[in-house]
Amino acid sequence: MARIGKRALEIPKGVDVKVTDGVVNVKGPKGALTQAYDKRVEIKVEGGKVLTLYSGSDRSGLALQGLYNSLIKNMLAGVTAGFEKDLEMVGVGYRAQMQGKKLQLQAGYSHLVDFDPPAGIEFVVTANTKIKIKGFDRQVVGQVAADIRAAREVEPYKGKGIKYAGEVVRRKAGKAAKATTAGGA
Numbered sequence: 565m566a567r568i569g570k571r572a573l574e575i576p577k578g579v580d581v582k583v584t585d586g587v588v589n590v591k592g593p594k595g596a597l598t599q600a601y602d603k604r605v606e607i608k609v610e611g612g613k614v615l616t617l618y619s620g621s622d623r624s625g626l627a628l629q630g631l632y633n634s635l636i637k638n639m640l641a642g643v644t645a646g647f648e649k650d651l652e653m654v655g656v657g658y659r660a661q662m663q664g665k666k667l668q669l670q671a672g673y674s675h676l677v678d679f680d681p682p683a684g685i686e687f688v689v690t691a692n693t694k695i696k697i698k699g700f701d702r703q704v705v706g707q708v709a710a711d712i713r714a715a716r717e718v719e720p721y722k723g724k725g726i727k728y729a730g731e732v733v734r735r736k737a738g739k740a741a742k743a744t745t746a747g748g749a
Contacts, residue, residue: 660692682708
């Protein structure tokens with residue numbers, strides 16, 4: 565237990581980490597992030613490394629130690645390199661386009677679906693059916709990608725909808741395939 569929580573996180577060059585009153589502040593070239601943490605876990609910045617320490621032995625405290633270690637690791641990666649998620653649109657007439665900073669989707673509805681980017685998020689349409697979501701906060705990038713995907717989830721019969729790049733969609737046979745197998749008996 566607690567192997568993830570015990571790892572020391574290297575602070576990259578150009579990144580400033582401060583811990584004050586139950587809040588971790590990470591500032592880097594791409595932006596600044598803050599994360600509140602539970603007082604049972606102690607977070608220290610020593611010699612260019614960030615350490616998460618927990619002196620108890622109960623499972624919930626050890627889990628929190630690993631959680632905050634992973635969150636800080638994501639914060640350090642986000643303010644230096646950033647995160648991105650790729651989405652694909654599958655279906656006839658499905659396409660994406662940019663209207664200024666807004667993302668506008670034609671996803672099989674009678675109307676267009678618009679998405680305004682939250683602070684720190686950028687949309688890039690690489691092809692008519694490929695969308696890239698970029699940002700420095702991993703949680704926000706993932707949530708925005710999930711919200712866009714929820715605008716038209718992939719249906720299992722024809723495979724039409726919005727999916728993550730590389731996502732495998734399990735297809736169902738449908739009524740016609742069932743009727744042929746049941747009718748032969």
